[in-house]
Amino acid sequence: MSEQGTASAPESAPAPSGWIQLTGRYRRLVGLACDVGLALVVLVAADRYDQDLDLPLGFLMALSMFVRRRFPVTVLAAVLALATVQFVLEGAPDTPLASAPAAYDAAVLFAMMSVVHHSRDPRMPYVAGGAVLLVTGAGTVGLPGTALEPFLVPEDLLYFWGLTLTVWLTAFSLRTRRLYAESQAARAWHAEREQEQRMRLAAAEERAGIARELHDVVAHSLAVMILQADGAGAVLRKSPDMAESALKTIAATGRDAIDDMHRIVRVLREGEQGRAAEGTERRLVTLDEIKVVAERARVAGLHVDVSVEVGAGQLSPAEEMTAFRIVQECLTNVLRHAGAGAEVDIRLREEEGALLISVVDDGAGTLAGGGVDPHSGGNGLMGMRERVELTGGTFEAGPRLGSGWHVRACIPTRTKS
Incomplete structure (x- = not known):
């Protein structure tokens, strides 16, 4: 009989932590709740300012939070563009139309965080972080030849850069954790598929071995018993001794066949226990x-x-x-x-x-x-x-x-x- 059926299963990959395993409807609900929370933070922050275009700009930034997972790079570019417009409007020659810097500029950090965490391109987290640092650094010098004047002093720049780096490192840590969880899930999936394949191959080999055993037992035993029975019937009246010898052969062959059949049926019924019993109780053939x-x-x-x-x-x-x-x-x-x-x-x-x-x-x-x-x-x-x-x-x-x-x-x- 095949020994592959008793082979130990390969060690499965460790399962990722519970919160990472959220899938389907629950995962979508958690994601939607996060998007709504971030949008509300931006919108409430924009509502605190009284310039004419603060609330519209904040509303557009808040609205972009709902698509940050599907289009993280596009959302970051849009939020940076809105922030640039905000600073230009703040420096309007007559009356400022927007406040800058403002609390709702946190949308820039949220958008950068989305790129770092959700982008599939391994280069984009660094590009996003560099872009935000570069745009923030431009606030200390402005853009010559444009209406964008300096709005940050070097001391404020260090504060904003420190905050940006803190958010970036937090997002990058979450990204690393997500990629690790995905790799573990993929490893577990492949291990499960491999184990199923091993089980199918082992089952096929076991069936082939049982088929060989059944054929050997049934075919040989029946062939001998049929010929012996025919011979016994032919000489029963003329040579009782030969008939008796043939009947003894039939009985011995039948007993051996029954023993082998019991062994095979035990394996089929009891699985692993039957195989163990077969190894200890089967009649050794030499x-x-x-x-x-x-x-x-x-x-x-x-x-x-x-x-x-x-x-x-x-x-x-x-x-x-x-x-x-x-x-x-x-x-x-x-x-x-x-x-x-x-x-x-x-x-x-x-x-x-x-x-x-x-x-x-x-x-x-x-x-x-x-x-x-x-x-x-x-x-x-x-x-x-x-x-x-x-x-x-x-x-x-x-x-x-x-x-x-x-x-x-x-x-x-x-x-x-």
Whole structure:
């Protein structure tokens, strides 16, 4: 059975903190509440001033707060432009139309904060911070040739720059936290997808292993039992002793099949517990079992010659199981398709770190090219090939020249000292 199904799951990524995981409707509501709060701060601050255009300018700045997440760079540019207009209007030659600097200029800091936190371009946070510092610095010298006169003294400039840097660093910290949370969420998502893929592959491998086991147990056991039952029925009156021997073989084969079926059903029903029970309770299959199935095949009417040139303890239990299942399936195919009277030659030998398996039959004299090919596309041939390929070996099967069929497999071994 496949061991991939019991492989431990990969370590999942740590989940981000709870407040970062707000998604969907709740996330939109929290964002809208923040936008409304910032807009109200700007609007209330603008309402404190009594110049004609303070409230309209503050209203436009407050209105831009509602789109700062989707268009952060555009909002910053618009707010800076409105602030520039504000300072120009403050220096009007007759009567100032706006107050400058004013508390509602905090909209500039809010817009800069939005660029730093929400912009996907890694360069924009630095561009936004530099632009605000540059525009603020221009307040100490004004713009020669324009109506924008200096409105800040150097002492005030240090205060505004300090405030700008504080807001920028706070926003950059939030940006770093957001990017970290997004990376962790993406990592967790990919880990979950990878785990699901591993589970699907493990389940597919487990199903393939169970299918091989079911085929090996059912096909071989039923083939032997059917032939033995037919033989017992044919000699029941003429040779009671032969009939009795055939019935004993049927009973022994049936008991072994039931034991194997119980083991497979336990795995299907109990999952991990069933696999653990299988590992501790299953009947160990060794190369000695080949002689048992060969003897049953002889009783069923085949002429079987077996040669096993493998030292005791030289193969692992998995390698012995693979070799046994291949030989068992080959005998099953001969019983089903060649029938009584066929000659089978089974050879197993260890050579240069590999177990070589050769099973050749004569097809009871039937031409290999005649009739339906019993091995083409069948579950037995597929199962044998899968078993060998899982060990990293090679498998070959095909008709012989004349009559019969041959199967050859090479299984790498871990030779024990």
